[in-house]
Amino acid sequence: MDLGLAGKRALVTGSTAGIGAATVRELAAEGARVAVHGRNAERAEAIAADIRAAGGEAILALGDLSTRDGCNAVIAAVEAAFGGLDILVNNAGGSENPSRTWADVEWEDFLENFELNTGSAFRLIKHFLPGMKAQKWGRIIQFSSTGATMPAAHTEPSYNAVKASLITLTTSLSKTVARHGITVNCVTPGAVDTPVYRKFVTNLPPFQDKPIEEINRTLAKRWAIPAGHLGEPEDLAPAVAFLCSGQADWITGVNLRIDGGMSYFINT
Amino acid sequence: MDLQLTGKRALVTGSNSGIGVAAARRLAEEGARVIVHGRNQQRAEAVAADICASGHDAIAITGDLSTQQGCDALWQAVEAAMGGLDILINNAGGSDDATRTWETSHWPDWIEEFEMNAGSAMRMTEHALPGMIAQKWGRIINVSSAQATMPFPHSSPGYNAVKAGIINTTTSLARTYGKHGITINCISPGPVDSAVFREFALDLPPLRGKTFEEAEPFLANKWGVSAGRLGQPDDLAGAFTFLASPKARFINGVTLRVDGGMCGFINV
Ligand SMILES: NC(=O)c1ccc[n+]([C@@H]2O[C@H](COP(=O)([O-])OP(=O)(O)OC[C@H]3O[C@@H](n4cnc5c(N)ncnc54)[C@H](OP(=O)(O)O)[C@@H]3O)[C@@H](O)[C@H]2O)c1
Ligand SMILES: NC(=O)c1ccc[n+]([C@@H]2O[C@H](COP(=O)([O-])OP(=O)(O)OC[C@H]3O[C@@H](n4cnc5c(N)ncnc54)[C@H](OP(=O)(O)O)[C@@H]3O)[C@@H](O)[C@H]2O)c1
Numbered sequence: 063m064d065l066g067l068a069g070k071r072a073l074v075t076g077s078t079a080g081i082g083a084a085t086v087r088e089l090a091a092e093g094a095r096v097a098v099h100g101r102n103a104e105r106a107e108a109i110a111a112d113i114r115a116a117g118g119e120a121i122l123a124l125g126d127l128s129t130r131d132g133c134n135a136v137i138a139a140v141e142a143a144f145g146g147l148d149i150l151v152n153n154a155g156g157s158e159n160p161s162r163t164w165a166d167v168e169w170e171d172f173l174e175n176f177e178l179n180t181g182s183a184f185r186l187i188k189h190f191l192p193g194m195k196a197q198k199w200g201r202i203i204q205f206s207s208t209g210a211t212m213p214a215a216h217t218e219p220s221y222n223a224v225k226a227s228l229i230t231l232t233t234s235l236s237k238t239v240a241r242h243g244i245t246v247n248c249v250t251p252g253a254v255d256t257p258v259y260r261k262f263v264t265n266l267p268p269f270q271d272k273p274i275e276e277i278n279r280t281l282a283k284r285w286a287i288p289a290g291h292l293g294e295p296e297d298l299a300p301a302v303a304f305l306c307s308g309q310a311d312w313i314t315g316v317n318l319r320i321d322g323g324m325s326y327f328i329n330t
Numbered sequence: 331m332d333l334q335l336t337g338k339r340a341l342v343t344g345s346n347s348g349i350g351v352a353a354a355r356r357l358a359e360e361g362a363r364v365i366v367h368g369r370n371q372q373r374a375e376a377v378a379a380d381i382c383a384s385g386h387d388a389i390a391i392t393g394d395l396s397t398q399q400g401c402d403a404l405w406q407a408v409e410a411a412m413g414g415l416d417i418l419i420n421n422a423g424g425s426d427d428a429t430r431t432w433e434t435s436h437w438p439d440w441i442e443e444f445e446m447n448a449g450s451a452m453r454m455t456e457h458a459l460p461g462m463i464a465q466k467w468g469r470i471i472n473v474s475s476a477q478a479t480m481p482f483p484h485s486s487p488g489y490n491a492v493k494a495g496i497i498n499t500t501t502s503l504a505r506t507y508g509k510h511g512i513t514i515n516c517i518s519p520g521p522v523d524s525a526v527f528r529e530f531a532l533d534l535p536p537l538r539g540k541t542f543e544e545a546e547p548f549l550a551n552k553w554g555v556s557a558g559r560l561g562q563p564d565d566l567a568g569a570f571t572f573l574a575s576p577k578a579r580f581i582n583g584v585t586l587r588v589d590g591g592m593c594g595f596i597n598v
Contacts, residue, residue: 309572315594327501
């Protein structure tokens with residue numbers, strides 16, 4: 063299916079690893095001109111080099127998105143190379159300490175998570191939206207989490223709450239810009255086998271020294287994922303590319319669950 | 331994006347008009363072997379012939395799905411033609427009278443709407459599941475309606491309720507059969523320019539005598555479709571085809587809104 067992405071200028075934040083890396087590769091394979099982003103220059107360059115070797119076009123836009131200066135650096139790099147954006151995928155995010163619980167979480171943790179997950183998206187949207195409006199075409203995608211929609215006991219309360227804000231931001235913004243040819247959507251991943259996921263689970267006391275395959279099998283059962291397995295970054299990337307495409311012109315304000323059926327409530 | 335649908339056997343119920351035509355055609359363009367269906371044989375054959383004329387693979391099989399007998403007969407014909415299904419799109423549906431209200435509709439109308447929308451989908455699902463389980467791969471896509479999640483006052487209470495039931499059924503089936511490599515998802519359209527829709531909308535008192543083009547901005551505004559326009563069947567084709575693809579294997583149990591942003595509440 064032709065996604066109509068050839069020549070579109072795309073920034074995928076947090077694309078040096080995990081879901082973002084798979085997404086930036088997917089968009090580039092569809093012909094988009096992509097900006098690879100992260101804090102780590104070496105990993106960003108490796109991914110950009112891969113994309114170029116496959117015949118794609120990639121630039122680097124590095125910076126820590128939890129600060130205003132870092133966002134400005136990313137914006138400057140994108141502007142210099144592309145002079146604006148058609149597609150903004152706000153994928154970077156996470157929590158400094160995913161094992162926090164209500165027992166030890168502090169208000170500062172909420173603020174820190176808000177800066178990284180929502181602040182980064184907010185700043186980039188604010189900057190790139192006017193250009194999208196002027197050209198009457200744009201795509202903006204946020205990343206929430208099943209932690210937001212089905213928070214479990216003893217899981218990172220600040221991360222969960224902050225990720226929920228992105229779902230609301232999405233529907234809210236979508237209404238404001240829909241008549242300008244811009245769609246705004248959100249993706250909610252379930253458990254996906256990425257570097258940050260591995261770092262987290264391999265440090266859980268019962269899993270230390272266990273092979274990742276065994277951990278994943280155990281967790282797929284414990285979390286009752288109907289698919290019977292965790293997601294791979296490559297399970298997310300095509301859906302993001304689809305939402306960015308001309309095939310999804312009339313899809314806006316939605317939050318697409320990609321969790322192997324793990325969400326146990328109906329989807330409305 | 332290669333959706334890897336070559337050779338997949340697909341039935342799109344209710345594909346001799348409206349949204350179903352666009353879904354059937356797009357699946358065929360992606361290489362699927364498609365069964366075009368409806369009650370009206372002539373229209374079904376015309377759609378299939380049209381798809382074949384563009385070099386793709388389609389046949390027509392007709393039958394009424396509002397009865398058990400009709401569903402059994404369709405399934406027999408499907409098995410005879412293709413030996414089973416990889417993709418089942420339960421799109422046939424609607425209401426015999428879209429102008430029903432709480433005052434003018436009675437329990438027999440509800441039964442009729444249940445038979446036509448849920449009865450057709452559930453009976454065909456029951457038929458298709460064993461083969462999908464045996465081959466460890468399958469895609470079932472149901473069709474709900476924005477009216478299921480945001481019922482308008484004075485509007486089709488039975489139809490709205492049965493379409494809401496389909497959202498519930500989707501998640502229930504996904505949680506039950508996800509482990510067999512099968513996904514069951516749903517698409518929830520907003521107002522889409524199909525023949526029945528036109529007939530209904532252009533008969534609304536303020537719009538009588540108007541053309542669709544004249545009526546469209548009024549309707550988009552009245553119903554809060556943020557995109558400022560109604561959907562065309564083609565706006566939905568990509569979503570059906572993407573969800574049917576192996577690339578969407580980790581999306582299960584969801585109801586994807588394709589409604590131009592009409593549903594104004596957050597999507598979880
Ligand atoms: N994996 C899951 O199970 C899961 C589940 C639900 C939601 N999600 C969400 O999906 C998104 C992607 O997750 P992932 O698992 O793919 O993550 P990951 O493997 O940790 O990758 C995170 C990416 O974000 C970048 N990044 C992190 N903090 C940053 C910062 N302060 N400034 C700039 N870049 C930063 C990292 O780049 P550098 O290291 O180069 O800085 C990396 O490229 C996140 O929003 C996450 O919350 C993931
Ligand atoms: N258009 C919209 O605005 C809208 C909005 C929300 C949801 N939807 C849903 O989307 C689906 C398609 O709608 P549409 O607007 O494309 O409708 P449409 O143009 O009327 O098409 C309906 C299709 O279903 C078939 N069908 C209807 N009743 C049937 C029965 N008892 N047995 C077998 N086939 C039957 C029709 O075939 P025959 O004519 O040959 O019988 C036709 O192919 C429906 O489920 C509808 O409820 C539509």
